[in-house]
Amino acid sequence: MRGQESVVFASNAAAGTFGPFELKGGKYMLAYAGTGTGSVDLEMEGPDGTTYIAVATQITATTGHQVLDLPPGQYKCVIATFTANYASITRIPND
Secondary structure (H helix, E strand, C coil): CCCCCEEEEEEEECCEEEEEEEECCEEEEEEEEEECCCEEEEEEECCCCCCEEEEEEEECCCEEEEEEEECCEEEEEEEECCEEEEEEEEECCCC
8 A cells, every 4th residue: 555645836826837846646536726816727747858838727716626636747737817826636545
């Protein structure tokens, strides 16, 4: 059984790009809370090792979450225009 895996990448932070951070793969919950208007996108490093590809896009409410099945890899989160951002991604144990 794998241990807990969680990345808090924004804690009362301004909008911006957070990461990269590594995820080991599996089912995850991306959680977000902030103020204002904007969008939250999760991106994975592509096969060229440089380009990031959107895997979860457009959380546009001031609070939200998505449950995602993700492969192992390097990820980053891009938060646009929201303020007072709090965001994390946590693996949901299933083994």
